[in-house]
Amino acid sequence: MRLVDCDRLALGLTAEESHCAGYSHGGWFLLPARKIARNCPIPELLDKRLVFVTGKGGVGKTTVAVALGLRAAAAGKRTIVCEVSSQENASRMFDHAQVGFHEVEMAENLWSISIDPDESMREYVLLQLKVRAMRDMLFRSRIFNYLAAATPGLKELVTIGKIWELAQLDRKVKQGRKYDLVIVDAPATGHGIGFLQTPRTFAAIARVGPIHSQAERLNSYITDQKLTGTAIVALPEEMPVNETAALEHDLRTEVGVAVDQIYLNGLYPERFSKKEAERIAEIAGGEEGPVRAATRAALSEHNRARSQRAQLARLRRRVDAPVKTLPFLFEPDLGAEAARRLSKRLG
């Protein structure tokens, strides 16, 4: 049995599925950071406990994160989508008011939370001190607040700490709801690497103490392929493709995380064949008014669709993780309905 076959079987895919998912191009299993123990298969993305959805800004990370959440929820998994930007785009998609630092149900089996670093810090300190009055006294102290603000990366660390806490079956928070899956709408590329790197960095700075052991625990959790998955959302354009390849590389070398899945979002349909485009082009020049506008729009679509496919091919050549495409949705604003439709394409 070839290695590729082992991996494919480990993922529970048929040959055809693995081909569709882009597994057939080979090569990725040779990479050292992807430590694949073949006797303990890597679960599929949504069968893990924690999934980070990352990528550059404006690629549709939130929509994909919510779509993944809906997909898992539809499969009966109790799922929570976490936002870390305080922008609450996910809950807005469901026309919910601000959810804040609360676990709010958006749809059946699907919850959402906006993780605020200050609230996470309060919660973490309370878990450490056990006494609420003492915690409150501490947070009234100027020195404590100053130190907390001055410690580099502490905010990111407690944010990841809260994400980890949500993913525990044995929740630290009193009467915490148990989730089967935690999906994180992670910060944009560049900052995304820094975000996931925080536990490792922190474990190195604080050599002792509860934060040190906590940071180590977080780092081993997010780098454990059985528990934590990472997906990158990309667009079929030149620079986003370059950045996706760079991000996958940096995640592997600087964080120790192998990307499970890349979603190429916003792929235009191929509506016209090359021949048809030529015919349209013949009449496009001589027309006026709506025919001119419509034929130009058709040619524009055709060009875009073609250049997107070239980018898709480039992406597949440059990355190791499987690439799945998601269609461009011709809709004014992408809400819950759009995420629902995308979720059906994620299987």
Add this chain to the structure above:
Amino acid sequence: MPSVGEILDGKGICICAGSGGVGKTTTSAAIATGMAARGLKVCVLTIDPAKRLADSLGLRELGNTASRVDPKLFEAQGVEMKGELWAMMLDAKATFDELVARQAPDEESRDRVLNNRIYQQISNALAGSQEYMAMEKLFELHSEGDFDLLVLDTPPTRNALDFLDAPRRLTQFIEGRSLRVFMRPTGIAARVAGRGASVALSVFKRIVGFDLLADLAEFFNAFSGMVDGFQARAKRVNKLLADPSTCFLVVCGPQGEPVDEAVYFHRKLVEAKLPFGGVIVNKVHYAAEDLGGNSSALPAALVEKLGDEDLCKRVADNFADYQALAERDARNIKRLEAELRTKGVIRIPYLDEDVHDLAGLAEIDRYLFATGKERVALAAGRA
């Protein structure tokens, strides 16, 4: 509707801000290229960690010092370059190191800071240092006065706000020198300051670990000699940002979310009394009305021309989809204009090809530097 050329006339600094994925880096590069082509000596700086700017300028790599973009590249694209275009990518760590070296009273204090682990974490882009250092580099280049115009590309909005806040945060952080006494394990001041402070301190120590605390104390100790220099500098940076020769351009996309963020960012600029110059909306789908016709008579007209009914239907469907996006864009831009009380929104059409090289930048240039009427005519010619 003024063009970018008119907005930036006589300005020394142009700061492009907006949320992620709206084409800010490309826009910054196009503005810089356009101003340089028109005779200025321009430098474009990016503080985005990704190497997008180098990509758009056809450069292999950008370093922490400005390097000139080869004029031959423009020639090859048929762009007449009357001025000079320079570019650099900000290396936050290198800039911070340079700054420390400049502010340190002696070599020993310099090395103490540079070798401190807290310093190394801060300067290594853990959080916010990119923004601190962008301001620093901008200020430095401005003081040196080698360029007519500096164009700065900022990280996404959430960070861009940090970035406005950076000089203040930097001084606040460093002013922590008064607190360093509390962090000495045997700090007398801690005891003097009362029980509250010492409890807070010991709890913090318990949570974070002693080593970190000692490093922090050491960091402030090492930094104490440089505080005044940093403060004075931060003040001057703030002044420079608010100067009338500085211009903030908000860049966004035509979708709901980027427009919301543009509105938010504009409000922040106004609140901070910073000079707002205008808005650039990228990737706009122009509506058919703008393009000279309505679509009701379309299907019949198409069949007459193309014959193939199935193909005609697909052309019409595609156009309907396109029109839906055009209507959305028009609606969002109208909202943007209303919120900002401006008619000065510069629209760049959604081009057939991605913009990632000089040819693409030249294409955008036409829209950025066209006046209102020319721009509509350009768009009508395209679509």
